[in-house]
Amino acid sequence: MLPLELEIKELIISALALEDIRPDDIDADAALFVEGLGLDSIDALELGLALQKRYGVHMSADSAETRKHFASVKALAAFVSANRKPVAPT
Numbered sequence: 019m020l021p022l023e024l025e026i027k028e029l030i031i032s033a034l035a036l037e038d039i040r041p042d043d044i045d046a047d048a049a050l051f052v053e054g055l056g057l058d059s060i061d062a063l064e065l066g067l068a069l070q071k072r073y074g075v076h077m078s079a080d081s082a083e084t085r086k087h088f089a090s091v092k093a094l095a096a097f098v099s100a101n102r103k104p105v106a107p108t
Contacts, residue, residue: 020046022095026069030091033068034061046091054090062088069094074103 027041030050034057048054051062065088069075075098077084087097 020095022099023091026091026094026098029068029072030055030065033064044091046095048090050088050090050094069098073098073101075101 023046024041027044027046030036030044031039031041044055051057057065066077066084069077077087077097087093
């Protein structure tokens, strides 16, 4: 497992308060929405905010491009890796 993928899995779990899920339970290639992890649009907004705070990435709320980035942990890791900016510690 790549370090960034693990970080994103941990971020998903903490941002969405998924108490019964461990990072190893999330398949990096599996869908995050509907099937797979079963997230919904509210989860997407919360996860988007968490990604923005942690990695300084910005994405539009409802675009086909954003849906592509949220397809899986692997897709999110690729997006974050290509677009992350330094953020001030909180």
